[in-house]
Amino acid sequence: MQVNILLFASYQDAAGTDKLTLDLPESASVADCTKALAGRFPALAPRLPAGRVAVNADFAKDATVLRDGDEVAFLPPMSGG
Amino acid sequence: MQVNILLFASYQDAAGTDKLTLDLPESASVADCTKALAGRFPALAPRLPAGRVAVNADFAKDATVLRDGDEVAFLPPMSGG
Amino acid sequence: MAAIFLSDDPIQSVDELGALLSDPEAGALVTFSGTVRGSTKGRRVTHLEYETYRPLAEKQLALLAEEARARWGVTCAIAHRLGKVAVGELSITIAVASAHRAEAFEACRWLMDSLKTTVPIWKKEHFDGGAQWIEGSDAVPSPPSPTHLS
Amino acid sequence: MAAIFLSDDPIQSVDELGALLSDPEAGALVTFSGTVRGSTKGRRVTHLEYETYRPLAEKQLALLAEEARARWGVTCAIAHRLGKVAVGELSITIAVASAHRAEAFEACRWLMDSLKTTVPIWKKEHFDGGAQWIEGSDAVPSPPSPTHLS
Numbered sequence: 001m002q003v004n005i006l007l008f009a010s011y012q013d014a015a016g017t018d019k020l021t022l023d024l025p026e027s028a029s030v031a032d033c034t035k036a037l038a039g040r041f042p043a044l045a046p047r048l049p050a051g052r053v054a055v056n057a058d059f060a061k062d063a064t065v066l067r068d069g070d071e072v073a074f075l076p077p078m079s080g081g
Numbered sequence: 082m083q084v085n086i087l088l089f090a091s092y093q094d095a096a097g098t099d100k101l102t103l104d105l106p107e108s109a110s111v112a113d114c115t116k117a118l119a120g121r122f123p124a125l126a127p128r129l130p131a132g133r134v135a136v137n138a139d140f141a142k143d144a145t146v147l148r149d150g151d152e153v154a155f156l157p158p159m160s161g162g
Numbered sequence: 163m164a165a166i167f168l169s170d171d172p173i174q175s176v177d178e179l180g181a182l183l184s185d186p187e188a189g190a191l192v193t194f195s196g197t198v199r200g201s202t203k204g205r206r207v208t209h210l211e212y213e214t215y216r217p218l219a220e221k222q223l224a225l226l227a228e229e230a231r232a233r234w235g236v237t238c239a240i241a242h243r244l245g246k247v248a249v250g251e252l253s254i255t256i257a258v259a260s261a262h263r264a265e266a267f268e269a270c271r272w273l274m275d276s277l278k279t280t281v282p283i284w285k286k287e288h289f290d291g292g293a294q295w296i297e298g299s300d301a302v303p304s305p306p307s308p309t310h311l312s
Numbered sequence: 313m314a315a316i317f318l319s320d321d322p323i324q325s326v327d328e329l330g331a332l333l334s335d336p337e338a339g340a341l342v343t344f345s346g347t348v349r350g351s352t353k354g355r356r357v358t359h360l361e362y363e364t365y366r367p368l369a370e371k372q373l374a375l376l377a378e379e380a381r382a383r384w385g386v387t388c389a390i391a392h393r394l395g396k397v398a399v400g401e402l403s404i405t406i407a408v409a410s411a412h413r414a415e416a417f418e419a420c421r422w423l424m425d426s427l428k429t430t431v432p433i434w435k436k437e438h439f440d441g442g443a444q445w446i447e448g449s450d451a452v453p454s455p456p457s458p459t460h461l462s
Contacts, residue, residue: 006365008363008365008432008434009363009434009447009452010445010452010454013445013452013454013455050448050450057371058368058371059368073365073368075365075368075432076434076445076452077448078429078433078448079428079446080392080427080428080432080433080434080435081392081424081428081433081435
């Protein structure tokens, strides 16, 4: 299955892009997706643990199971205001 | 000597006036002035202890000594805002 | 640096007070404004009336602004309405500018709390068929025809 | 009752947000506004840039407003600027209306503190010859030519 990845702020800089598609096995979790993303962008890997992940615009946990077509957003620590 | 008394808010209502002149002995203190005012307006007397006194637009103590022509303001508990 | 206003006419909005404090290094602005409410303790209010002992009130407001500057490094502007104030009109506006928000929040709240007990201003609530002076936590009924002549 | 705005154009002033909350029984209004400062940690700032993950940011802001209503009985309005913001322009405005001032002060401060850690918005500081993302307490240098294409 495929999921649509969104990257923000320094995550974009580290990956050199703000969106991409990842191929994942059926029933892959957020943790599996994070691992695949880290493997694809070594410069991004060390920054990911500080951030949070949202699936289809809701905060998700590592164990959240993904479905084909999900939007998975990787969010660095926030700094609005 | 004479001092000029100013009364505010409920003190005006109790005395029926917002200003008056009091004759006081030389070297009278704020405490003496308060006592003279309470004697003149019995309805005002019980309300005075909750308030504060200012002499020439500065907060004063009971012991502050008055001079001829001073402006003595009797201020009920405040309620701005 | 402090701007103090006591006025019988409508007072400045918080935007207008904030503009007086404009400073490229003061990124945080906290404001308070008080508007006359249409009722108090279940009773319908027709309007409020504020009285002051102006020379001491101006001195005390300047002292509060100076103490806020000394304690928190903030600048502030304070406007208080006097005389008759209709329901829905502003009775007080305060603006506090600071480099960082924590100081601005603390100073603004402290200014408002301190103002109520240390600045000689008194509020009279007018109802249908009556009026009362508010004095600290007390309410003192006031005769229907005010005796204050000034 | 909450009004939430995320905009690439200049945002509402605190007076404008306060007007949206107008209520004859809400006598106290506390506001916060943040203006872009001309320097940070001794470095001259040319401008800021804010990025968001909009659908989640809107959801989170509405949740904060709802939690403030539940905890303090207040109503609030929040506006956050996005994109490039010049020095001296507003980046954020918050207004909180309440019957009494203590609740309005507490809720406004809590909203601002919570917003910084739970709403997906990121700030990029631009200097002469450089830029950095602010992420929580970290600053992450950013390449001179942004890679963000959207």
